[in-house]
Amino acid sequence: MKLERLIGVVLRAGVVLSSTCFTVGLVVYLLAGYTDLSRLILQTGVIVLLATPVARVVVSIGQYVSERDWTFAALTLIVLLELMASAAAALVLNRRL
């Protein structure tokens, strides 16, 4: 099935990229301490890690739309909106509390 293979590629890319950032970031940290550079690389790893499931949802929406499977396109879109709501809530909470 096409969607499964596509999702497999997205997930694997996310895992490889974030793990690489984590490894390089920790090595830089061990060699040079908690500098701006090591912090930046590690932050990038975290963001890639968090973005991977989001990317998987976006790819699924695209695939369901291209198959004209509107029910599942809508359900997957709701999941994306829920993830966006979490991100928005995080920003709001960050300012308020």
Place this chain on the structure above:
Amino acid sequence: MPVVTATLALIIFSVGAVSGSLGALLGIGGGVFLVPFLNLVLGFPFSVAAAISLTTVIATSSSVSAASAGKQLINMRLGMLLEVATAAGSFLGGMTAQLIAQSVLQKLFGFVAAGVALVMLTRLQRRNVILDPTIDPGVLGARYYEAESGGMVTYRVKRLPLAIGASFVAGNLSSLLGIGGGIIKVPALNAWCGIPLRAAAATSAFMIGVTATAGAVIYYGRGQLEPALAAAAVLGVQLGSWSGMRFGAFASVKGLKLMMAAVLFILSAMMFLRGGR
């Protein structure tokens, strides 16, 4: 927020490796071991422990699902439908976790850890498969190749509202406690909803990444996620679950299950006592 040192990063990497391999061997995910260690032994605030654990949950979900995608075990449609419920539960859990006291979360963790131990000991396995590849699986059911029966098998999804309810609860507990939540979904999907255990486990592992992200983003935005410690934990868990899956076939899991159930009961009691203070 704990101060990052090389020793602390190394400790967390090692604990991650142990949790990850136990999780892979026992099929329960490693969060239930990682969170109490970070909270009780290293003394991290509960929210910081849960945030680190959630990042390892996301990494495990992504790598396990990347490996199993294409083998037809993941039921994508059912997964995407139930994600609507898990992500909503997780969003609310992440918000709630910011508002309630650490002692309440510790007590809740104590209850859930005891529940996980009980499920692990008594796990029923219903086959739920129809040995007829021509039968209609319906909109949400599926077919997959089952080695035991040497052919394609079919299953249909029953009692969908129960599956949705269990997914919501699993998502909620996931971001409140920093665990994956598979231990709640998988038995429900298998025992009540007609889904074979392996398909339920693969589909649950697939959903957990999105579920945990909805919660982890909130902890991250609140500044409760320390990137260096998350990195050490994720790399440790990745190494642990990889070796757990690799060598799991050679190990006797039964004795390990009994031992780890005992460990979980102890962790549960410790969390409960700490929360009661």
